[in-house]
Amino acid sequence: MNQIMKQWSQREDLQVLSLVGISKNAGKTTFLNGLGRAWSAESVGLFSIGVDGEAQDVWSGRSKPEVRIYKGWIVATSGICLQNEADAWEIIEALPIDSVAGRVYLARANRDTSVKLTGVPTRQWASLCIEQLKKVGCAKVIVDGAYNRKVMASPVWSDGFVLVVGASFSPSLPALVKEVKGWMAKLLLPSTTDDTELYQSFYRQEVCALQIDERWVLFTSHEWIQSQGSHISAEDLKQATKLYFHGALTKRVLEQLRWSGFTGEITIPDWTYLFDLLVKGSQIQVLFPSNLLAVSINSTSPDGGQVNPEELRTQIQQVVGDIPVWDVYREEWNPDVS
Amino acid sequence: MFLDSETAEALRISEYLKRVAPYTPLGKKWKGRLKPYTHSQVGEWELDLHDQQEVMELFSESRATYFLTCCELVDDIDIALQEVLQDRSTMLTWFHVKRFLVTWFRWGEFVSWESSPRFMRMNPEEQRKLHFLLLLLQKSGRFTTTFEVSQLGDSKWLEMNRQKNQLMKEIQQLRKERQKQISGRLQRNPNFQGEWVISRHQESAKLFAVDPDIKLVRETIYEQIYELVPDKQEHVWQEQLLSFQEKLSIHEHSLFRQINRLFRDHIPFLQSLVQRWTRLDLLWAKCRAAQSWNGVRPVYLENQIRIIEGTLPLEQEAWKQKGYEMTPVTLAMKPGCTLLIGPNMGGKTTALRVVGLCTVLAQYGLYVPAKEFRFPLFPWVRTWIGDYQNAEQGLSSFGAEMNRLAKWIDPDPENQGLILLDEIGRGTNPIEGSAISCAITRYLHECRAWAVHVTHFPEALQIEGIQGYRVRGLSTIPKWDPDHPNQTDDWIRLLYKAMDYHLDPIEDQDVVATQAISIAEICGLPEKVIEQARTAVKQRIQEGD
Numbered sequence: 068m069n070q071i072m073k074q075w076s077q078r079e080d081l082q083v084l085s086l087v088g089i090s091k092n093a094g095k096t097t098f099l100n101g102l103g104r105a106w107s108a109e110s111v112g113l114f115s116i117g118v119d120g121e122a123q124d125v126w127s128g129r130s131k132p133e134v135r136i137y138k139g140w141i142v143a144t145s146g147i148c149l150q151n152e153a154d155a156w157e158i159i160e161a162l163p164i165d166s167v168a169g170r171v172y173l174a175r176a177n178r179d180t181s182v183k184l185t186g187v188p189t190r191q192w193a194s195l196c197i198e199q200l201k202k203v204g205c206a207k208v209i210v211d212g213a214y215n216r217k218v219m220a221s222p223v224w225s226d227g228f229v230l231v232v233g234a235s236f237s238p239s240l241p242a243l244v245k246e247v248k249g250w251m252a253k254l255l256l257p258s259t260t261d262d263t264e265l266y267q268s269f270y271r272q273e274v275c276a277l278q279i280d281e282r283w284v285l286f287t288s289h290e291w292i293q294s295q296g297s298h299i300s301a302e303d304l305k306q307a308t309k310l311y312f313h314g315a316l317t318k319r320v321l322e323q324l325r326w327s328g329f330t331g332e333i334t335i336p337d338w339t340y341l342f343d344l345l346v347k348g349s350q351i352q353v354l355f356p357s358n359l360l361a362v363s364i365n366s367t368s369p370d371g372g373q374v375n376p377e378e379l380r381t382q383i384q385q386v387v388g389d390i391p392v393w394d395v396y397r398e399e400w401n402p403d404v405s
Numbered sequence: 406m407f408l409d410s411e412t413a414e415a416l417r418i419s420e421y422l423k424r425v426a427p428y429t430p431l432g433k434k435w436k437g438r439l440k441p442y443t444h445s446q447v448g449e450w451e452l453d454l455h456d457q458q459e460v461m462e463l464f465s466e467s468r469a470t471y472f473l474t475c476c477e478l479v480d481d482i483d484i485a486l487q488e489v490l491q492d493r494s495t496m497l498t499w500f501h502v503k504r505f506l507v508t509w510f511r512w513g514e515f516v517s518w519e520s521s522p523r524f525m526r527m528n529p530e531e532q533r534k535l536h537f538l539l540l541l542l543q544k545s546g547r548f549t550t551t552f553e554v555s556q557l558g559d560s561k562w563l564e565m566n567r568q569k570n571q572l573m574k575e576i577q578q579l580r581k582e583r584q585k586q587i588s589g590r591l592q593r594n595p596n597f598q599g600e601w602v603i604s605r606h607q608e609s610a611k612l613f614a615v616d617p618d619i620k621l622v623r624e625t626i627y628e629q630i631y632e633l634v635p636d637k638q639e640h641v642w643q644e645q646l647l648s649f650q651e652k653l654s655i656h657e658h659s660l661f662r663q664i665n666r667l668f669r670d671h672i673p674f675l676q677s678l679v680q681r682w683t684r685l686d687l688l689w690a691k692c693r694a695a696q697s698w699n700g701v702r703p704v705y706l707e708n709q710i711r712i713i714e715g716t717l718p719l720e721q722e723a724w725k726q727k728g729y730e731m732t733p734v735t736l737a738m739k740p741g742c743t744l745l746i747g748p749n750m751g752g753k754t755t756a757l758r759v760v761g762l763c764t765v766l767a768q769y770g771l772y773v774p775a776k777e778f779r780f781p782l783f784p785w786v787r788t789w790i791g792d793y794q795n796a797e798q799g800l801s802s803f804g805a806e807m808n809r810l811a812k813w814i815d816p817d818p819e820n821q822g823l824i825l826l827d828e829i830g831r832g833t834n835p836i837e838g839s840a841i842s843c844a845i846t847r848y849l850h851e852c853r854a855w856a857v858h859v860t861h862f863p864e865a866l867q868i869e870g871i872q873g874y875r876v877r878g879l880s881t882i883p884k885w886d887p888d889h890p891n892q893t894d895d896w897i898r899l900l901y902k903a904m905d906y907h908l909d910p911i912e913d914q915d916v917v918a919t920q921a922i923s924i925a926e927i928c929g930l931p932e933k934v935i936e937q938a939r940t941a942v943k944q945r946i947q948e949g950d
Binding site: 069100101104105146149150153154156157158159161172175177178179366367371373375376377395396397398399400401402 | 480495496497500501504550551552553554555566569570573577581584585588593594595596597598602604625626627628653657
């Protein structure tokens with residue numbers, strides 16, 4: 068495991084890595100600390116995205132774990148988190164970002180230490196954090212995603228992500244496995260082979276497009292939602308063979324398409340635009356394929372419950388195929404690698 | 406109140422003030438408190454304008470760019486200074502204070518004090534103070550915009566920190582070595598946190614249970630988790646480390662308090678630096694706004710308003726996109742009512758707005774959109790432009806008009822503001838409307854109020870000594886062509902081409918313009934309507950009206 072993590076640190080195409088949990092308290096911080104150990108000698112920037120940011124999780128009230136930081140790493144977090152160990156930090160920048168716990172600063176670690184990361188609440192600010200961390204010299208940026216914030220795992224924002232599966236989702240192993248299957252169905256959607264450049268131009272324009280015969284009809288996802296699809300004639304929808312949808316593809320939208328008689332191929336920018344489970348029979352593909360690097364599992368829930376760790380690993384591996392599955396807490400750490 | 410909301414809206418003042426965009430948080434706060442100068446503040450007003458001129462002359466492109474870069478480093482330093490004053494400073498306080506001081510230092514190096522605006526120049530004593538304060542925060546003298554405690558250069562702190570870090574390294578090394586030994590013995594490496602996680606069913610679980618160097622810390626139905634038992638040496642070092650951390654923390658607090666004390670003595674100096682930087686930020690924001698509308702510096706003139714080629718930049722920009730050029734407004738007026746007459750759509754209301762806009766912007770200490778603008782400062786400005794019906798208050802257009810006017814007309818010569826009126830009296834029957842309009846005009850003229858009145862009522866021209874301007878009007882009357890495919894759409898373009906918007910002083914024999922029916926014809930009213938209107942006018946002229 069740590070060998071592969073070390074290899075990631077050497078990949079130039081992997082500059083931004085995100086962590087996404089399937090539930091609260093899935094074990095992202097534990098994984099992050101494991102990854103950090105492998106990347107301790109690298110030039111790393113780190114921040115968290117989401118509403119949870121206090122010392123205690125605002126959802127569960129539990130004490131948030133601290134993140135292990137290594138000398139030279141740069142974090143983006145609220146000032147209040149940096150003040151306890153003044154000797155550990157060099158404050159290098161004040162960002163125009165307000166987290167739940169106050170203004171966000173960039174600080175470089177003068178030695179190995181720990182810190183709590185307060186979440187940056189919006190995607191735009193997350194994008195600014197990434198930009199600023201790169202600007203101050205971070206070769207790698209790790210984004211610790213908070214609950215239900217999978218947007219940063221989009222291939223548009225990050226170069227790779229790790230899915231963290233924890234028993235906090237359910238004490239039932241079959242339920243956990245089923246949930247992961249649902250995620251994988253989205254993550255393994257095929258990518259476009261035809262019209263890719265055209266779809267990319269629609270993506271840049273942020274418009275939806277429907278192909279009827281040789282022509283493309285453009286509209287926005289907002290128009291679709293407002294009119295529930297009725298702004299396009301039923302005839303056109305029946306005849307259409309392709310749809311590029313630049314918006315949240317929900318079950319409702321899929322059903323509206325089906326009722327209208329549309330049977331063609333649907334393309335969305337990436338898997339993060341797909342909400343709800345897939346409706347059977349829909350042909351959906353993505354413009355930007357997902358870049359899932361690994362699945363990290365955690366068989367223990369914060370309540371003390373546990374599923375069989377060996378069984379969990381075996382069954383998850385069966386679902387995800389070739390993607391590495393790691394139980395970072397149970398894996399032996401190879402001291403020769405880091 | 407200098408401006409009421411209706412006047413501000415009619416002149417679109419908020420849109421112009423939006424262009425005054427300071428860079429820093431404090432600059433933005435100051436802008437929020439921006440107030441017009443009063444007529445008792447002529448000296449301060451002229452100083453503001455003078456400083457803007459100086460800034461514009463000094464700010465080359467490179468200096469302007471550098472200033473922006475510096476402003477990005479200037480936070481709400483007020484808060485940091487408050488923390489210093491109240492002895493509540495933290496590492497973040499000193500980060501902000503240091504950044505601010507380094508910004509000043511770098512500005513001085515980049516621009517040089519002699520080339521700075523006068524209020525930005527630092528005398529040698531101030532330069533020494535700045536340097537002294539910076540050295541307190543970064544003893545090395547190589548000033549950076551970051552902050553860490555080591556930069557204070559306190560030798561005791563540095564030594565304690567070094568020893569603490571050394572100890573931490575030694576503890577880490579000791580644990581690493583012991584973990585390696587145990588791993589070799591038990592044939593299993595720990596996880597990344599240095600814990601051994603062993604399945605209960607593993608054979609080796611028994612060995613873990615009896616190893617003296619590890620202890621069980623947690624267990625579940627599936628596994629057991631062991632961690633290293635600190636040996637004597639580690640215990641000793643951990644206690645030393647704890648002691649070091651406490652001492653270091655105490656010493657850090659004492660260092661911050663010491664710095665705090667030293668800085669408190671210089672708070673007035675620091676506050677003056679904050680004010681000066683913020684002033685420059687606001688002035689440069691005003692300059693950039695003025696540059697956006699090619700502004701000219703207004704000049705104080707006690708008993709006249711003089712505008713040469715004044716414009717309305719927002720409207721001008723909108724018209725340019727449609728292919729129209731705005732004719733600039735040139736006029737002069739003295740106390741007493743000044744009339745503006747001319748054909749409909751001749752730009753009279755525009756001229757009214759130009760007078761209002763230039764006056765208001767000038768009184769806010771801004772350069773104005775004209776080639777020249779001279780005026781006295783007014784205690785207030787009011788406009789009547791548009792329809793202020795208010796159904797909630799039960800006011801018709803006429804009622805609203807009278808209601809507002811009643812509040813403005815003030816016989817007190819010391820409180821004469823600028824009044825801009827657009828066709829008073831049109832909202833009622835022509836006979837009474839004309840009478841009221843004329844009476845108000847006469848009253849304002851005799852009071853020597855500062856007023857401009859756009860009117861179509863000819864009686865106003867009979868007031869003795871009345872001054873005014875007329876729009877030159879339609880030089881030719883474009884022909885209505887019912888067969889032209891775009892006649893209706895192009896009527897504005899036709900009118901624009903035919904209309905001469907220049908203003909000429911009213912002469913004794915002047916009468917109000919009589920081109921309304923021609924304009925209505927260009928606008929596309931049916932021929933029958935136009936003919937009937939022309940016939941009715943002829944009849945009234947014959948009857949002597």
